[in-house]
Amino acid sequence: MIDRAIPLIYFAAAVSFILALMWLSAVATARRGVLVGVAGMALAVCGTLLRPEIVNYRWIAAAFVAGTVIGVPMAMMPMTAVPQRTALSHAFGALAAALVGTAEYYLRAPGIDRFTMGALSIEVLLGFLTFTASLMAFGKLQEVLPTRPITYRNQNVLNLSLFGLAAGAGAYLVARPDTAWLFPLFIAMALLFGVLLILPIGGADMPTVISLLNSYAGLSAAAMGFVLNNKLLIIAGALDGSSGFILSVIMCRAMNRSFTNVLFGAFGQVQSAAVAEPERRTVRSATPEEAVDILRAANRVIVVPGYGMAVAQAQHKVRELYDALTKAGVDVKFAIHPVAGRMPGHMNVLLAEADIPYDKLMEMDDVNSEFPQADVALVIGANDVTNPAARHDRGSPIYGMPILDVDKARTVMVVKRSMSPGFAGIENELYYMDRTLMVFGDAKAVVGGIVKELAGGAG
Amino acid sequence: MSADLELGLYVFVLATFLGFQLIRRVSPLLHTPLMSLTNAISAIAVVGSILVAGEQKTELSAVLGTLAVACSMINIVGGYLITYRMLRMFRKSGKGGS
Numbered sequence: 001m002i003d004r005a006i007p008l009i010y011f012a013a014a015v016s017f018i019l020a021l022m023w024l025s026a027v028a029t030a031r032r033g034v035l036v037g038v039a040g041m042a043l044a045v046c047g048t049l050l051r052p053e054i055v056n057y058r059w060i061a062a063a064f065v066a067g068t069v070i071g072v073p074m075a076m077m078p079m080t081a082v083p084q085r086t087a088l089s090h091a092f093g094a095l096a097a098a099l100v101g102t103a104e105y106y107l108r109a110p111g112i113d114r115f116t117m118g119a120l121s122i123e124v125l126l127g128f129l130t131f132t133a134s135l136m137a138f139g140k141l142q143e144v145l146p147t148r149p150i151t152y153r154n155q156n157v158l159n160l161s162l163f164g165l166a167a168g169a170g171a172y173l174v175a176r177p178d179t180a181w182l183f184p185l186f187i188a189m190a191l192l193f194g195v196l197l198i199l200p201i202g203g204a205d206m207p208t209v210i211s212l213l214n215s216y217a218g219l220s221a222a223a224m225g226f227v228l229n230n231k232l233l234i235i236a237g238a239l240d241g242s243s244g245f246i247l248s249v250i251m252c253r254a255m256n257r258s259f260t261n262v263l264f265g266a267f268g269q270v271q272s273a274a275v276a277e278p279e280r281r282t283v284r285s286a287t288p289e290e291a292v293d294i295l296r297a298a299n300r301v302i303v304v305p306g307y308g309m310a311v312a313q314a315q316h317k318v319r320e321l322y323d324a325l326t327k328a329g330v331d332v333k334f335a336i337h338p339v340a341g342r343m344p345g346h347m348n349v350l351l352a353e354a355d356i357p358y359d360k361l362m363e364m365d366d367v368n369s370e371f372p373q374a375d376v377a378l379v380i381g382a383n384d385v386t387n388p389a390a391r392h393d394r395g396s397p398i399y400g401m402p403i404l405d406v407d408k409a410r411t412v413m414v415v416k417r418s419m420s421p422g423f424a425g426i427e428n429e430l431y432y433m434d435r436t437l438m439v440f441g442d443a444k445a446v447v448g449g450i451v452k453e454l455a456g457g458a459g
Numbered sequence: 460m461s462a463d464l465e466l467g468l469y470v471f472v473l474a475t476f477l478g479f480q481l482i483r484r485v486s487p488l489l490h491t492p493l494m495s496l497t498n499a500i501s502a503i504a505v506v507g508s509i510l511v512a513g514e515q516k517t518e519l520s521a522v523l524g525t526l527a528v529a530c531s532m533i534n535i536v537g538g539y540l541i542t543y544r545m546l547r548m549f550r551k552s553g554k555g556g557s
Contacts, residue, residue: 017500018477024493025484030546037496038539041503045535048506054513059525063512067532074533075540079548085541086494089534093501096530100507103520103527107511115464214494218501222471228507229463235474236503242478243497247490338487345490349545357552363487 002050009047010232016040017236021243027358044232079353080310083210083342084141090213091134097220098127102187104227110178117177119226121170125190126220129166132194134213140203141342147203156264159196166190201262207343208251208262215244247344254338254364256390256401283419286437288449294411294437295450298375300331302367304404305351307341308381308417312443315354318380321447322356324454333360335367335377335404337385368405377409379430381416381443387428398426412436415446492545499538505531 017040023033049060077085101124105112112120139145166189169182201209218240225233252259295301303322309315325332334356340347348361362370371377379386386406389396406412412435419431419438430436439446485493508531512524 017503018481020496020500021478021481021485021493024489024496025481026486027489027546027549030489030492030549031543034496034539034543034546037500037542041499041505041535041539044503044506045509048509049513051510051513053510056513056515056521059515059521060509060512060528063508063525063528064532067529068536070529071533071536071538072540074537075544077541079545082491082495082541082545085537086498089495089498089537092530092533093498093504096502096504096508096527096534099523099527099530100504100511103511103523104507107516107520115461211494214497214501218497221501221504224504224507226464226467226471228510229467230506231467231470233503233506234467234470236500238471238474239478239481240497240501242475243482243493246479246482247494250487250490336487343491344494345487345492348488349491349548352545352548352550355548355550358488358549359551361488 003052006047006051009043009050010230013040013043013047014232014235016043017239021239079349080313081142082349083206083346084138086343087134087138087141087210087213090210090217091131091138093217094127094130094134094213094220096127097217097224098124098131098187098190100224101127101220101227102183105183109180109183112177114174114177116227117174119223121173121186123220123223123227124187125166125170126216126223128187128190129194129197130213130216130220132191133198133209134194134217136195136198137206137209137213140198140201141206149202150199155196155200159193159264162189162193162196166193197263200264203342204339205255205257205262207339207341207346208248208255208257208259210343211244211248211251212259213244215241215248218242218244251339251344254402256398281432283431283438284434284436286413286439288439288441288446289453291413291437291439292450292453294413295325295330295376295378295454296328298330298411300333300370300374301325301376301378302333302335302371302374302406302409304335304337304377304379304382304386304406305340305347306337306380306382306385307347308383309443310341310347310350310381312381314380314443314447315350315356317444317447317451318351319354319356320451321454322360324451328454333362333367333370335364335371335406336361337364337382337404340382340385364402364404371405371408374409375411377406377412379406379412379414379416380447383416383428384426386430387426389426389429393429396426406430407433407435410435413439415439415441415443417442488549489546492542495538495542495545499534499542502531502534502538505535 020037222237508527
């Protein structure tokens with residue numbers, strides 16, 4: 001009886017996941033999306049627990065408790081740490097798929113049919129390489145590992161050969177599943193490749209890498225679906241795989257880079273062209289008091305937040321600034337570049353956490369036409385995404401990258417710690433424009449000062 | 460090619476295309492919650508994990524399966540919870556706050 005109900009339960013779970021993604025498309029329905037996703041997962045888990053093959057529940061129960069004990073604190077991390085958390089959870093997800101694949105191999109090994117073994121090879125290869133690659137990404141984001149690219153001679157040749165060897169071992173196992181000695185070697189190569197894959201990738205490229213690893217974790221779950229002949233796993237894995245893929249394409253496009261360039265280009269390393277010492281040009285610096293006078297006279301202000309703002313923990317001060325200006329009748333909007341922050345959409349979450357209404361957060365394509373009408377563009381902790389060189393300087397490493405047209409505003413105000421160049425090590429010509437005022441200092445202190453001054457003048 | 464494989468491939472390709480269409484409609488505003496939600500959904504590997512852990516065919520498979528269940532459970536619990544937490548932060552102007 002229950003045997004016949006289980007496929008229906010799985011079917012309902014698959015439909016729930018599709019609805020979850022559909023409802024996530026807009027803020028108004030997004031929470032409903034999460035709830036239906038939870039329902040789908042609950043169905044999948046319960047349906048599986050009911051299966052007659054399950055003879056022992058004690059270990060499963062223990063694992064449920066352990067997973068919950070670790071999972072809940074991981075969900076309570078601050079929003080600035082979400083990229084690291086995401087990398088870590090990709091590692092767990094991929095490891096789960098890889099471990100199941102390994103167990104399946106040893107359970108079925110010699111008698112396994114070619115097709116199942118093929119899917120199993122893909123599952124194990126993707127699973128283990130995503131596991132170590134995600135741990136590396138976690139290390140770089142958490143800054144326990146150096147964030148700059150680590151390169152050595154013939155790196156790409158070595159990495160590709162290793163991947164070729166691993167894929168070859170997987171293929172050999174498909175042809176000869178009884179080659180049991182090769183299987184651990186296959187795992188070791190996948191693990192090693194994951195580490196080597198991330199070594200040459202710099203911190204600035206992490207948004208793309210995280211998205212790509214998301215995709216791999218999904219694909220290994222889909223491969224498990226083929227091994228177990230379970231359509232629910234195939235659907236959920238494919239949804240996840242396509243999602244991660246699309247996000248990484250969006251990230252690449254936002255940086256005007258190709259996949260190959262992100263994975264093999266060692267960006268942040270190639271700065272030789274840019275370092276050609278610029279002639280000592282003068283910048284205009286201003287005090288927070290002077291900044292306030294300009295802001296007070298403005299009608300339209302566009303704030304351009306970058307990751308520097310989050311590093312300085314200035315989000316809440318920025319919210320106070322937003323409140324003060326809005327109260328004074330100034331129209332305030334936020335311009336969000338697709339790669340602002342450390343993962344896709346990260347900046348939106350950081351600002352939403354600071355209680356800034358989401359209808360004031362504008363995407364690059366929508367906001368760029370508004371800069372010419374803006375009285376002040378206030379750049380806080382953003383750098384490369386505002387560099388006009390991306391539009392006209394063919395020699396610049398960021399040439400062609402879509403940027404926020406900050407330089408078109410009547411006045412540009414840049415809150416920055418010092419004149420040091422950003423992530424990519426590129427000089428920003430925005431700072432030398434006549435219309436640009438540099439307000440030097442810690443973002444939190446400077447914005448706090450401006451807010452205080454604004455309030456003081458009003459009352 | 461077996462019928463199961465054939466059907467599996469159809470399902471995979473259709474689900475991938477459906478995924479592309481669904482994800483393209485998601486506002487960039489929500490890309491971070493999107494990733495944490497898909498991350499939770501990919502913890503569907505829990506199905507295979509529970510089977511391997513619960514069947515207890517060999518000691519090795521039981522140990523690997525149990526570990527896999529724990530890993531998946533971390534993502535299920537953590538993934539849905541943090542997505543929900545994030546979404547609760549998004550509010551429109553004029554609502555709530557001061």
